[in-house]
Amino acid sequence: MPLAFPSRLLALSACLIAAGPAMAEQVYEGTVGSARIVLALDDDGKGGVSGHYFYHATRLDIDLTGTHQGTALTLASEITGDHLALTQSGAGLAGTLTTAKGSALPIHLHSAAAPHDLPADLPPKLGLYETLQLSGLSLAPQQSVSLNGKTIRWYREGLTGLRLFRLESGYPAPAMAAINHALTRQQWSEVSAFLGCTGSDGHPGSEMSKADTPWLGAHAMSYTWSSSWSCARAAHPDFGTEGHSFDTVTGRELTLDGVLPFGKGPIPRADSDAWYSYRDKVFAPGLIALLRRYHPQEMKPPKAGDEDDCDYTQTDVWNFPAWSLGPKGLWVGAIFPRVMRPCDSPDWAIIPWSALKRQP
Numbered sequence: 001m002p003l004a005f006p007s008r009l010l011a012l013s014a015c016l017i018a019a020g021p022a023m024a025e026q027v028y029e030g031t032v033g034s035a036r037i038v039l040a041l042d043d044d045g046k047g048g049v050s051g052h053y054f055y056h057a058t059r060l061d062i063d064l065t066g067t068h069q070g071t072a073l074t075l076a077s078e079i080t081g082d083h084l085a086l087t088q089s090g091a092g093l094a095g096t097l098t099t100a101k102g103s104a105l106p107i108h109l110h111s112a113a114a115p116h117d118l119p120a121d122l123p124p125k126l127g128l129y130e131t132l133q134l135s136g137l138s139l140a141p142q143q144s145v146s147l148n149g150k151t152i153r154w155y156r157e158g159l160t161g162l163r164l165f166r167l168e169s170g171y172p173a174p175a176m177a178a179i180n181h182a183l184t185r186q187q188w189s190e191v192s193a194f195l196g197c198t199g200s201d202g203h204p205g206s207e208m209s210k211a212d213t214p215w216l217g218a219h220a221m222s223y224t225w226s227s228s229w230s231c232a233r234a235a236h237p238d239f240g241t242e243g244h245s246f247d248t249v250t251g252r253e254l255t256l257d258g259v260l261p262f263g264k265g266p267i268p269r270a271d272s273d274a275w276y277s278y279r280d281k282v283f284a285p286g287l288i289a290l291l292r293r294y295h296p297q298e299m300k301p302p303k304a305g306d307e308d309d310c311d312y313t314q315t316d317v318w319n320f321p322a323w324s325l326g327p328k329g330l331w332v333g334a335i336f337p338r339v340m341r342p343c344d345s346p347d348w349a350i351i352p353w354s355a356l357k358r359q360p
Contacts, residue, residue, distance in 0.1 A: 025040050025041065025042050025051075025127065025128075025129065026040065026041050026042075026043075026111075027039070027040045027111070027112040027127075027128045027129050027132070028040070028041075028092070028093055028109035028110060028111060028112055029109065029110065029112040029132065030092075030093075030107065030108045030109035030110055031106075031107070031108055031109075032055075032097050032105050032106075032107050033097075033105035033106065035055050035056070035057065036055070036056040036057075037053050037054065037055050037056065037109075038053060038054055038056075038112060038129060038132045038133070039051065039052075039053035039064075039093075039109060040052055040053070040127075040128075040129040041064070041073075043068055047067055047068055047069065048065075048066075048067060048068070049064075049065070049066050049067060049068045049073060049075065050064065050065050050066075051064040051065075051075070052064055052129070054133060054195070058159075059133050059137075059159060059195045060195055060198045060202075060203075060204060061133075061195060061196045061197070061198050062077050062079050062080055062082075062198060062202075063077050063078055063079055063198075063232060063233055064076070064077055064084070065078075066084070071087050071088040071089070072085075072086070072087055072088075073085075073086040073087070073088065073093070073095075074086075078200075078232065078233060079198055079199075079200060079202050079232045079233075080099070080100060080202055081099070081100030082097055082098065082099055082100065083097070083098045084096070084097050084098075084107065085098075086107060086109075091110060091111045092108070092109055092110045092111065093107065093109040094106075094107060094108050094109070095107050112128060112129075112132060114128065114131065115131065115132055115135035115136075117135050117136045118131065118134070118135055119134060119137060119138060119139065119188060120184065121181055121184035121185050121188065122134060122185065122188050123185050123188055123189045123192070124185075126192065130192050130196070133192065133195050133196075134188060134191065134192060134195075137157060137158070137159055137191070138157070138158070139155040139156065139157055139184070139187065140155065140156050140157075140158060141153055141154075141155055142154040142155065142156055142163070144168060145165075147213070147214070147216050148170075148216045148217075149170060150167070150169055150170025150171065150216045151167075151168040151169040151170060152165040152166065152167055152168060152214065152216075153165065153166050153168050154166075155184075155187065157187065157191050159191075159195075160191050160194045160195065160204075160206075160209075162187065162190050162191055162194060162209060162210070163210065163211065164183055164186065164187040164190070164211050165183070165211070165214060165223075166180045166183055166184075167179055167180055167183075167221075170216065171221075171248040171249075172248075172249065174251060175246075175247075175248050175249060175250060175251035176248075176251070177251070178250075178251025178252070179221070179246045179248070179251050182244075182246070182253055183244075186225075186244060190209060190225065193206075193209075194206045194209055196231075197229050197231040198231065198232055199230055199231070199232055200230075200232040200233075205229050205230050205231040205232060206227065206228075206229045207228045207229060207230065207237075208226065208227060208228045208239075209225070209226075209227045209228075209229075210225070210226060210227075211223055211224070211225045212224050212225075212226065215324070215325060215326045215327065216248075217248070217325065217327070218248075219247065219248055219249055220245060220246065220247060220248055220254065220325055221245065221246050221248050221325075222243060222244065222245035222246070222324040222325035222326065223243070223244060223324065224241050224242065224243045224244075224322070224324045225241070225242050225243075225244070226239075226240075226241045227239060227240055227241075227242075228240075236338065238338075238341075239341070239344075240322070240335075240344075241322045241333055241344075241345050242322055243322055243323050243324035243331075243333075244324075245259070245323075245324060245325045254325075255270070256321075256323050257270070257283075258357070259323075259325070259330060259356055259357060260283075260287070260330060260351065260356060260357065261357055262282050262283050262286035262287075263278070263282045263286070279319045279320065280315065280316075280319055283318075283319070284315035284316070284318040284319045285315055287318050287321075287332065287351075288312075288313060288315065288318060290351050290355060291312065291318075291332075291349060291351070294350070294351065294352060294355070295348055295349065298312065298346065298348050298349075299312050299313060301313045310336070310340065310342075310343035310346075311343075312334060312343075312346070312349075317334040317335060317336050317343075318332070318334055320335065321333050321334055321335060322335065322345060326350070328350050328352060328353070329350050329351050329352040329353040329354075329355070329356060330350065330351040330353075330356055331347075331349060331350050332349050332350075332351065333345030333346070333349065334346065334349065
């Protein structure tokens with residue numbers, strides 16, 4: 001399912017996980033020289049080891065691959081050129097890190113424990129390594145802004161600089177509390193993604209990662225997060241847009257299937273085989289029919305032989321679109337294969353409110 005922003009983490013994970021069944025990830029913390037680090041390793045049970053580590057000073061993910069023979073581990077990073085020679089002793093690891101310039105630093109690690117200085121409202125599915133990566137970080141309130149008679153306040157995470165707003169007035173207090181809880185989780189998820197994507201030069205691989213100004217309607221609100229990234233060991237640079245929309249009466253996050261359902265009967269459960277079939281056989285053709293009705297010129301297929309034009313009549317580019325709500329209705333963003341990525345997310349692809357199940 002080609003969702004936009006999280007795909008950079010999926011690509012990075014695919015690069016770091018060794019072939020074959022992996023054992024549970026082992027997480028350690030300790031020092032390299034005088035610097036604090038956290039290190040995580042997966043042993044494939046066949047002598048291969050993969051993993052990653054980060055320095056507390058930067059929190060950026062650094063890749064590791066190597067071998068495991070008895071109690072000895074030999075690891076290397078393509079990003080930094082570091083080489084690690086470690087020996088396992090009980091629940092700890094000790095050895096030497098040799099930098100690309102030849103400097104040798106002692107390593108002392110012990111099994112990591114869950115941190116006590118965690119931010120509130122972290123995403124629920126983070127592992128211990130990612131949790132330690134976020135420990136001690138905070139979101140600082142910034143300026144408040146008035147929009148459509150409502151007030152929002154931006155919050156900034158200091159290490160990455162990533163910003164996202166919270167609602168302060170204009171909607172029922174219980175709904176705002178629920179939405180702000182979700183927004184905080186979404187912001188920490190973006191911070192975790194940022195720290196998990198290191199470029200081949202050792203600097204952040206996220207070239208752009210930001211939320212736009214939200215649309216605040218009477219009974220719904222929406223915003224999009226746009227990103228571009230080039231993670232080390234990933235196949236290629238990429239970019240994407242992800243939208244989030246909320247019911248401002250109940251505080252619940254809206255789904256595209258709820259806003260724009262097609263067919264008869266209930267929509268299959270998300271991520272089930274039936275749901276994927278529904279998106280391909282029912283949803284995408286129905287969406288294309290609406291786009292042809294409201295945007296006939298833009299939805300004309302390319303002329304024969306013109307392979308460089310964007311073909312928005314293909315169902316597969318509309319199966320899992322990015323989307324958001326706005327004053328004119330529902331915006332949907334097509335997602336094309338890499339060779340045609342400039343065709344992604346056309347601005348004109350808006351379905352008016354009158355055609356939606358959910359009214360403004």
